[in-house]
Amino acid sequence: MNDDSQILIARLLTHQTLRRDDKMVKRVLSDEQFRAEVDKRLLESGLKLLDNVYADHVTLALHRAVEPKIFGAKDIWQNNNFGLTRDGVALLVVLWAQIILPKRERQETHQSADDDQTDLFGKEKPMPRAEDTSIGISYTALLADFGEKLGKKTRMDMNLGTLSKLGFIERRGDVILEGPLLDLMMDTDMLKERIINGALADVFKRAPLAVAPARRAAAEEVAVQEAPVAEADLDADAPDAIDTPT
Template sequence: MEHPARTLTARLLASRSLPRTDPQVRRALVDEAFRAELEARLAAVGLQLIDNPYAEHVAVALADDVHEPVFGAGREYAASNIGLTRDQIALLVIIWALIVLPKRERQVNRQKLIDDGQHDMFGQEAPLPHGEEVAGSLSEASLLADFAPVLGHKTYVQGKLLSRLAQLGFIERRGGLIFEGPLLDVLLDYRLLADRIIHGTLGEVLAQAGHPLPDSDGADEGL
């Protein structure tokens, strides 16, 4: 007989991420006992469930206390534990800033409208906004024009950087546009990155390139 928590654990390990709309995932998000069993199964093998209510997917990642035993003390993984190079990480952060930050602003604004009752008299019971209504995309040609000169030439960025990020599930490339992949929002910590990017050097670089970022004030309420 199928055991739902066992099955969901195996599916997460096999797929790395699953959409929040998946029936078993939805159960894990609302059923405390089921979630506790899922988390216990993951913890038994040194993993944890990563769930950001604003993201469209959930994922699994190493538990904090096993980073050292798994990757060793040599710090080879200090920049990335999935083998990303420095320029791939740089491009990943740029794409995250250009897609996720504006998306989060739209999500928060939509949620505020719902909470104010302007869209639905029962708005406070509505799920957080996801999907096409808040999704964004980025022109690949524009990204290359603005950042390929500092990351390498166009062919290198397309063939080595973007292709690797797509392969790992951080982005999706369709029709000359870059879309958020299943792991982009859920694995990069918004609370850690947003303020540093918006008010840091990268925010100034993006603004100079014609990509001004939204203000981070209140953009992570409820997380």
């Protein structure tokens, strides 16, 4: 038995997320033998390690194969990831689209959150961390833009509180920021094309709601025009695109 793999798994179960720059996390991401051992032990319990190069954290989630055995028939649990209602899932998708997709674009072009220009000579540099490229969005603008479609202020505030407790977002005054899980639990390959060219196409054709780098404590509000978005379009594919945490 490898005590390090046991300790790493226990820490992830206890803390939910660990930073990628954690010593043991860096090892599991770079040491193939250690990763294989961790994956094997997780698989025996129906779990998997979630990580991607765009996120600053790693976490654990259930394997898709065991989800029906844990939660029951798919039509019962697929719309209840994390206990979220339909408007909660739709809000999560909107936040992911408004925060994560622009952040990933900045990371791929080596542009930090407070830069106005892309680093044309930085392709050989390491990809910037999420905390250096992630930009928050204005709650006021989000409410004005999507409030009518997502349950209005009371429902949106309730769902934002739930998403904050779950680790998807952080709130600092009027600014909604990326939380540790927002770029880990969502399946970008499944959602990206549908979001950009489908339900939120009108949103991506105009100025984003982005207002502040994640590391700043406050930001100016940005006004945006209201865009029609169908709730059914927002969350139709969302449940299948969200991994289930441990």
